[in-house]
Amino acid sequence: MQIVADEKKSTSGINSVEVFLAHALTLEDEAAGGYQEIGDSMAVHNNPEVAGLFFQMAKYGRMHAAEVRELAAGLDLPHIPPWEFVWRDGESPEAPSMDKMHYMMRPAQALMLALRAERAAHGFYSSVAETTTHPRVRELAAQFAEEEAEHVRLLKDWITKYPDPDPNWDFDPDPPAMPE
Amino acid sequence: MTALPDKTALTAASFKSDYRPVWCPGCGHYSVLSSLTKALAELGLQREEVAVVSGIGCSSRIPAYTSVYGFHSVHGRALPVATGLKVSRPDLTVIVTGGDGDGYSIGGNHFLHACRRNVDLTYVVMDNQVYGMTKGQASPTTPADWDKSKLTPRGTGVSPFHPLAVALAAGANFIARCYAGDPNGTARVITEAVRHPGFSMVQVLSQCVTYQPGQKEWKTTVRKADVTTTSDVELAARWLMADDGLSTGILYLGNRPVYRPELRASASLEDLETAFRV
Numbered sequence: 001m002q003i004v005a006d007e008k009k010s011t012s013g014i015n016s017v018e019v020f021l022a023h024a025l026t027l028e029d030e031a032a033g034g035y036q037e038i039g040d041s042m043a044v045h046n047n048p049e050v051a052g053l054f055f056q057m058a059k060y061g062r063m064h065a066a067e068v069r070e071l072a073a074g075l076d077l078p079h080i081p082p083w084e085f086v087w088r089d090g091e092s093p094e095a096p097s098m099d100k101m102h103y104m105m106r107p108a109q110a111l112m113l114a115l116r117a118e119r120a121a122h123g124f125y126s127s128v129a130e131t132t133t134h135p136r137v138r139e140l141a142a143q144f145a146e147e148e149a150e151h152v153r154l155l156k157d158w159i160t161k162y163p164d165p166d167p168n169w170d171f172d173p174d175p176p177a178m179p180e
Numbered sequence: 181m182t183a184l185p186d187k188t189a190l191t192a193a194s195f196k197s198d199y200r201p202v203w204c205p206g207c208g209h210y211s212v213l214s215s216l217t218k219a220l221a222e223l224g225l226q227r228e229e230v231a232v233v234s235g236i237g238c239s240s241r242i243p244a245y246t247s248v249y250g251f252h253s254v255h256g257r258a259l260p261v262a263t264g265l266k267v268s269r270p271d272l273t274v275i276v277t278g279g280d281g282d283g284y285s286i287g288g289n290h291f292l293h294a295c296r297r298n299v300d301l302t303y304v305v306m307d308n309q310v311y312g313m314t315k316g317q318a319s320p321t322t323p324a325d326w327d328k329s330k331l332t333p334r335g336t337g338v339s340p341f342h343p344l345a346v347a348l349a350a351g352a353n354f355i356a357r358c359y360a361g362d363p364n365g366t367a368r369v370i371t372e373a374v375r376h377p378g379f380s381m382v383q384v385l386s387q388c389v390t391y392q393p394g395q396k397e398w399k400t401t402v403r404k405a406d407v408t409t410t411s412d413v414e415l416a417a418r419w420l421m422a423d424d425g426l427s428t429g430i431l432y433l434g435n436r437p438v439y440r441p442e443l444r445a446s447a448s449l450e451d452l453e454t455a456f457r458v
Contacts, residue, residue, distance in 0.1 A: 029193075033193060040200040041203070042205065044200050044201075044202055045204075081222055081368070081371075082368070083364040090364050091362070091363060091364055098207075098210050098211060099399060100206070102205060103205050105205075
């Protein structure tokens with residue numbers, strides 16, 4: 001409950017289409033960039049299956065960013081320094097969390113990470129829809145929240161297609177990092 | 181449609197190169213790279229107006245991952261290289277990057293004198309309290325009881341180095357601590373560090389998930405400093421010495437004169453040669 005309250009407090013100032021789209025564009029761009037970076041990292045560490053999943057998430061993120069750009073065409077979006085966006089905890093909600101990474105992570109774990117990010121994005125848009133005083137912002141935010149909810153449903157289905165990771169999923173008989 | 185500081189500004193993404201970082205997944209340095217590129221975008225700089233200079237180590241790979249001028253120099257020698265660059269090309273924004281081992285041990289003496297000279301540089305130290313690239317040995321900032329390395333099986337038994345207190349005592353003009361788990365907050369501090377004249381020291385707590393996995397706990401233990409930024413050296417010193425090293429924020433803003441050497445020739449080549457004639 002505290003998280004929802006904090007989210008509402010942080011988003012209550014989004015009362016123009018331009019400010020809302022500036023947030024949405026950054027949210028989608030940072031999601032796409034984050035997934036691409038993690039995918040690259042997994043590819044470098046020879047985990048092609050998980051890398052492929054993250055690249056796919058990055059592709060979806062870029063598609064969503066392109067949709068937001070289309071909506072923003074002709075508008076003069078305000079410049080907002082990265083630290084002045086009204087994200088609940090200071091960071092873009094859909095940017096995947098790097099601290100959950102492991103070079104041997106399994107697909108189900110990768111998708112769980114994406115699921116957390118999509119839920120956070122849904123929380124952000126839902127909160128804007130509830131707190132804004134601007135009718136068009138409310139309409140757009142509700143639409144985006146519904147799209148994120150759909151992503152959450154898709155990811156939940158997707159996760160069921162992969163087995164839970166083996167209990168020793170992170171055992172590496174020849175670890176690249178042996179303290180000396 | 182634009183969301184940039186001005187019409188000619190570049191995005192943070194455009195300050196990243198096409199090279200894929202080889203850091204371990206979960207490494208804090210990814211976030212620092214993101215913070216650095218966001219700061220460069222926020223400063224409204226063009227690529228050719230910036231140089232990133234580093235030493236050796238995991239974090240010192242960062243120039244390759246940016247699209248600005250870069251110099252991946254010698255172990256511990258990033259600061260003298262950057263100093264030479266800045267005094268000869270004062271028009272460039274010069275950012276120095278590296279780790280705790282590179283900066284405080286191998287390059288410790290250069291660190292002291294870079295603070296003292298107060299050349300207009302921004303030094304971003306990604307501090308993970310370990311030598312990661314060489315497989316996990318204790319560094320100057322490693323806690324005394326850290327016993328995970330075969331070289332120090334009972335810990336180092338030596339008090340860790342206190343980089344910000346040393347920087348303050350040596351004359352750094354801007355002192356801040358950040359956390360890689362707060363990339364946007366770190367971007368803000370780097371932006372302000374570059375804007376502040378003189379030598380800016382930015383320590384970033386950047387977790388090493390491989391050799392210091394306990395640093396994942398920083399997510400819950402690192403917090404904003406309960407202190408107002410000061411220009412009072414004594415106050416800053418007292419606060420720094422009492423702090424546990426996990427508080428973040430801009431702690432000190434000095435106003436010492438910046439070292440800017442005279443670049444005009446003071447003697448002709450002919451005059452100089454006169455002294456060597458036999």
